[in-house]
Amino acid sequence: MALTTTGDLSQHFLSARRTVQVKDRLHRLSDELSTGKVADVALALHGETTRVSHLEHRIALADSHVSANRETGGLFAQAQLVLGKIEDRRAALTEQVLSLPANSTRDQRESVAAAARETFESIVGDLNHRVGGKSLFAGEATDRAALAAPDVLLNDLLAAVAGASGADQLLDAVDAWFDDPAGFESRGYLGDPAAYLNRPLGDGTSATLSARADMPALRGLLKAAALGALAAASPGLGARAADAVLRHSGVLLASAAQPLALAQGSLGLQEDRIEQASAQQAAERSSLAILQNELTSADPYATATALQSVEIQLEMSFMLTARLSRLSLSEHI
Known part of the structure; x- marks a missing residue:
């Protein structure tokens, strides 16, 4: 049975990509927490944006x-x-x-x-x-x-x-x-x-x-x-x-x-x-603004919890990237 492996360079790029994705989510959640508004209305309403429009x-x-x-x-x-x-x-x-x-x-x-x-x-x-x-x-x-x-x-x-x-x-x-x-x-x-x-x-x-x-x-x-x-x-x-x-x-x-x-x-x-x-x-x-706010506002508790989770993910991503950057052939001989 063939075994598929990922090279060091590929792992580096995958790790960097995940880090970028985590950073993007971190920024989005930070904005939502500070503004009180969801960044992606369509995503939050599962595509039902007619009422908001x-x-x-x-x-x-x-x-x-x-x-x-x-x-x-x-x-x-x-x-x-x-x-x-x-x-x-x-x-x-x-x-x-x-x-x-x-x-x-x-x-x-x-x-x-x-x-x-x-x-x-x-x-x-x-x-x-x-x-x-x-x-x-x-x-x-x-x-x-x-x-x-x-x-x-x-x-x-x-x-x-x-x-x-x-x-x-x-x-x-x-x-x-x-x-x-x-x-x-x-x-x-x-x-x-x-x-x-x-x-x-x-x-x-x-x-x-x-x-x-x-x-x-x-x-x-x-x-x-x-x-x-x-x-x-x-x-x-x-x-x-x-x-x-x-x-x-x-x-x-x-x-x-x-x-x-x-x-x-x-x-x-x-x-x-x-x-x-x-x-x-x-x-x-x-009255209309209140209704709009109810549909587009971000739950502060859920947003803060998600933000904390993303921060942990980002720290782990940084730790993994640092570990990969220290790997060398001499450490395996």
Whole structure:
């Protein structure tokens, strides 16, 4: 019967190969013990990786929803800050206009009119506010300004009231310009006239920014401030007519408070909806991560035991290699 033997060189290579395999397993078990995750998911689950892949997909989807909702929440929060700033401007101008005495002087009227013009310009600038390059109050037309420049708006209004010789005529002309599709709707408002800024929240609902620069609350506020500015800028108005226009401007400014507050309240409800959706998505993401961890986590006790066993194997492999390296012909003679 033939006897198969292994030469010294072959034994050396076999020993080295076993040592490499043991080292690889040692490194893998060390990583699993430190990370708490199995290195080979397919091996740990006996090839049943479909559920893990599904969980990874759902976690990635939840992450994208959370990120998108964070961006949407930032947009709506900025819009709320802008509306609050506009309300502050409205309140300050209202107080200034309504404090004008009945028999005001020209200097007093011009001072209030200048304040009204400055407020008008500031409100237009507020409504053209952008976040990350996106316009807030232009509906879905986020790529452009919501309103034309303040000078353009006031010049159009001056042209519209050019023939007015009294307060009633000027008020009618301003009303007509703000209501006329060929006036404010085409030359003043530059955003999307139909669609509001709408963002899906990932839970089957969406958040809508209904505060748009052409909404009645903001249009009425712009009209009120513009009237105050025109009271001193219209050459055809006398002192009494200018006083009447300023008083009417003050009334409109005061009456704009409630619609603006309602717009802020509506926006606040949308912010709450975004926050709730974000919390729901974050909770779902946490639950999915727990399920994923249960499937891919390494048992610390079993891993530590296996690691200890592999360390012993590696020591024995080193001892065997050292013994083989000391063998020589003289030791067998």
